Amino acid sequence: MNVFAQLRGVAALAAAMLVLAAYAIQAGAAVPIPEICQVPAGLTADDSPLPRAAERLKQDKALKIVALGSSTTFGVGASKPSAAWPARLADALSKQFPAARITVVNLGRQRQSAQEMMERIADVIAEKPALVVWETGTSETVRHLEVEPFIATLLAGVDRMAGLGIDVMLIDTQYARSVERIINSQPYRDAIAQVAHMRNLVLFPRYDVMQWWVTNEKMSFESLSPAEATAAADRVYDCLGYLIAKSVVHALKAN
């Protein structure tokens, strides 16, 4: 191969990297994410759309979201209710769409399985949201519930809401090293991923994100004093708010 062909190759590569860098800056500018929260883009990449929410945002200049979930949606361990991830998500999205009215209603209730959340689905529907962010799988893992009915429940819930013009986004379980020693969330995370695949839903991989933070020593959840644990919970929820907002924005554009 001659030298010029090689140089051309290098130039093309450099040009491609410049384009990528420019794109990255643009995307970064979209939702500014604090450095401590950042994870590789590939980790949260998901090209599924949020068609109904995008439509409502365009028409009404408003976006109403319900956060349906268990203990961590409720905000256990945080310093105050406004530090839970649904509130942080509202904050991050409002920065992104300053002209729109963004509301996130927190319907997280402690220690609930997907089945128990379905029993109060009427409360969710009554809020008339455009998007439901559904955090689940932890209670199933802890209680070692059956996987197949879990999948059926998720599908039924997603389909019910889709029929009412509500988009659904899924969030899987959280990660800490000590917790991994004593429970196994893999079957339930797989189940959530399956449902996301089947209905082409956006999945926010909370487990992978938190595992990345821990593995890369950005955060630790081990041997913390009570004050440190509260600070860590606030930071995690804040970061989740930013990253979920990023996924929502990406999905709104994907239509």
Next chain:
Amino acid sequence: MSTPGRDLRLDFFRGLGLLFIFVDHIPDNAAAYFTMANFVFNDAAELFVFISGYAAATVFGGILDRHGAPFAITQVLKRCWTLYVAHIFLFVIFVANVAYTATRFNNPMFIEEMNVASFLAEPHVAVVKALALQFHPNFMGILPLYIVLLLGFALLLPLLRVKPVPILAGSGLLYLAAPVFHLNVTAYPEGVWYFNPLAWQFLFVIGATLGLAKTQQTLRFHRRPAIIAASAAFLLACLVAKTWMTVAGFYDAVPPGTPEFVWLIGDKTNLGPLRLLNFLALAHLAVVAVPGNFFDGRRGWPQPVILCGQNSLNIFCLGIFLSFTAHLVLVEASNALAMQLGVSAAGVLIMIGVARFLAWSRGRSREPASARAIQGGE
């Protein structure tokens, strides 16, 4: 090492099942992509339960014929006791791990996850529930199932010898009724048994019936071209469908709008019909394709697997313990791909090594007195 006339195919496939169970039980392990669960709808659990039924029938059926029902039943019960003690041993290891973690890890953000340790607040209840086989944490469901199935088998064995058809029919009816009427055994702290014994008993009874049947009779049936063709066609369809699901990403291959009941035919708790039929087709073709003397006198690669199968209880418990240890290593050290493959390979080597040691040790202890034939009935 093996008693003469022993069907080494049973040992081989049971050994293979035990190795698969070990690899499958390490969460987030890439090596688990090489086990049968990725290519067919059943997994090693079916293999283990079926062969356990078959082997129990051949071993204890022989004792029944030579020494009569009361002695055969006591031998089955002795075996149950051994399994029970092994289960309690594994349970103690589990409790030690949970208690250690729960005492040291105190982070309110994970309060829901730590609920898995809530039984520590009422040890008086938890221990009794464990002794009553109602408390089986992660991955500890199959041994209680085996114990209960073998207990039932102790009563069933004499009847199965004389009237196999009504017993098999009754067992099949119970299998069908279990999911329809939601029959299962309650578990502690909540829920039901992960392996529903009322459903899984059918596979054990099928194995036991075949184990007691005259080999010539069943072989004539197994070798009918039409039966072979039916099994092969069904197995091929399952193989293609499941492999496609694995490659394409689990249920991605299932079209949207698939009715919910379709999920239940692959249900593991109630041994869904798809899993059962898939396994039976697989077992049938294995019996036809692998002749009875295939492994006799054969050295080389099948030998270590056969040894694992011949020491099934010890190797099963060791496998559960090792998968647990491997998981700890992945959590604490690194979960890189190389580590996943490394701990899986190390575990398999340890299981084979221990199986070899057990075989050697048993061979030695037999030398002076060769009259202890019953002990071979693993």
